[in-house]
Amino acid sequence: MAGANHQDKNKYGIVFNIQRYSVHDGPGIRTIVFLKGCPLHCRWCANPESQSLQPELAYNDHKCIGIQECGYCLKACTTGAIREKDDKIVIDREGCNHCGQCAEICPSRALNMYGKTMSVDEVLNLVEQDSSFYSRSGGGITLSGGEPLVQSEFAAALLKEAKKRRMNTAIETCGYADWDRLERVCEYTDTVLYDIKCIDRAKHKEYTGVDNEIILENFKRLCERFPDKSILVRTPVIPGFNDSEGDIGAIVEFIKGYPNVKYELLAYHRLGEPKYTYIGKDYTLKGMAPMQEERMAALKRLASEKMKKESNS
Ligand SMILES: C[S@@+](CC[C@H](N)C(=O)[O-])C[C@H]1O[C@@H](n2cnc3c(N)ncnc32)[C@H](O)[C@@H]1O
Ligand code: SF4
Ligand code: SF4
Ligand code: SF4
Numbered sequence: 001m002a003g004a005n006h007q008d009k010n011k012y013g014i015v016f017n018i019q020r021y022s023v024h025d026g027p028g029i030r031t032i033v034f035l036k037g038c039p040l041h042c043r044w045c046a047n048p049e050s051q052s053l054q055p056e057l058a059y060n061d062h063k064c065i066g067i068q069e070c071g072y073c074l075k076a077c078t079t080g081a082i083r084e085k086d087d088k089i090v091i092d093r094e095g096c097n098h099c100g101q102c103a104e105i106c107p108s109r110a111l112n113m114y115g116k117t118m119s120v121d122e123v124l125n126l127v128e129q130d131s132s133f134y135s136r137s138g139g140g141i142t143l144s145g146g147e148p149l150v151q152s153e154f155a156a157a158l159l160k161e162a163k164k165r166r167m168n169t170a171i172e173t174c175g176y177a178d179w180d181r182l183e184r185v186c187e188y189t190d191t192v193l194y195d196i197k198c199i200d201r202a203k204h205k206e207y208t209g210v211d212n213e214i215i216l217e218n219f220k221r222l223c224e225r226f227p228d229k230s231i232l233v234r235t236p237v238i239p240g241f242n243d244s245e246g247d248i249g250a251i252v253e254f255i256k257g258y259p260n261v262k263y264e265l266l267a268y269h270r271l272g273e274p275k276y277t278y279i280g281k282d283y284t285l286k287g288m289a290p291m292q293e294e295r296m297a298a299l300k301r302l303a304s305e306k307m308k309k310e311s312n313s
Pocket of ligand 4: 038039041042045047050146147174
């Protein structure tokens with residue numbers, strides 16, 4: 001048994017960010033641990049650097065000092081994947097082996113490697129630095145991503161160890177994974193933040209790259225298997241995708257009837273847009289206007305009334 005515990009603490013995963021003092025992703029003040037890898041490619045995704053399981057090199061040319069002044073990355077790269085262009089650099093992503101040497105040497109952090117291999121102990125020792133905030137606010141650790149269920153062994157080990165350290169635990173998931181992975185991770189999770197993005201199968205596939213059947217099936221199994229767990233269903237409201245009364249109404253219709261489930265709408269934002277350029281990807285929603293406040297308020301009212309109606313009936 002002692003051996004198993006030791007193994008858990010030494011499990012390794014790929015983490016791309018650890019964000020402290022969050023108040024949006026579970027109860028109280030929380031530290032969010034972002035894991036790499038996601039089977040979906042939501043067009044609006046605010047974390048495009050999360051989608052690949054591999055480490056990814058990001059380059060922000062506004063921060064680059066210039067080849068004349070610096071040029072350290074050119075010398076550090078042994079594969080020839082960095083080339084000069086107009087005193088700045090371009091990266092040949094096909095030729096890059098993700099070694100990270102250029103990012104390590106870059107003095108202005110114009111180059112940054114998303115994705116670092118960390119052990120359960122390393123992550124939790126960092127997270128635990130804020131334990132006084134958690135105990136006062138009822139907060140704790142939240143696993144996000146990417147999709148935390150892609151690295152489900154690591155996620156389960158992290159949360160199991162966090163529970164041993166008496167931390168409150170939460171995950172943010174899109175629910176697209178084998179049931180066994182979701183079940184295992186949820187055994188050590190106090191609050192599940194579960195995204196349901198759209199009920200319409202064809203639209204879901206068009207905008208996220210995958211069918212929603214597994215997601216909806218997993219949601220039902222989750223509620224039945226863990227009837228006492230706190231589950232918050234969330235929907236990012238994306239203009240032109242799921243911002244109609246019909247779309248939101250269909251989600252409420254699907255989740256209603258489960259007493260431990262709450263519902264929340266998240267307004268579409270474009271905070272992640274610059275990161276697409278940094279990692280050499282296209283943002284296909286370029287120029288999309290944010291959700292209008294009144295429209296968002298109307299949809300929230302509709303959702304809340306429909307949820308209330310159900311709990312009263
Ligand atoms: C980045 S995701 C990671 C967890 C998981 N992959 C998921 O989709 O639920 C965390 C939350 O951010 C939301 N989100 C992602 N991009 C967004 C955007 N552009 N505007 C609003 N919410 C967004 C997701 O819907 C989800 O609730
Ligand atoms: S990560 Fe390595 S291979 Fe890729 S550009 Fe940087 S130094 Fe070159
Ligand atoms: S090391 Fe960084 S700052 Fe220097 S040239 Fe390369 S990208 Fe620019
Ligand atoms: S499921 Fe979550 S992490 Fe994956 S692409 Fe969609 S919003 Fe991004």
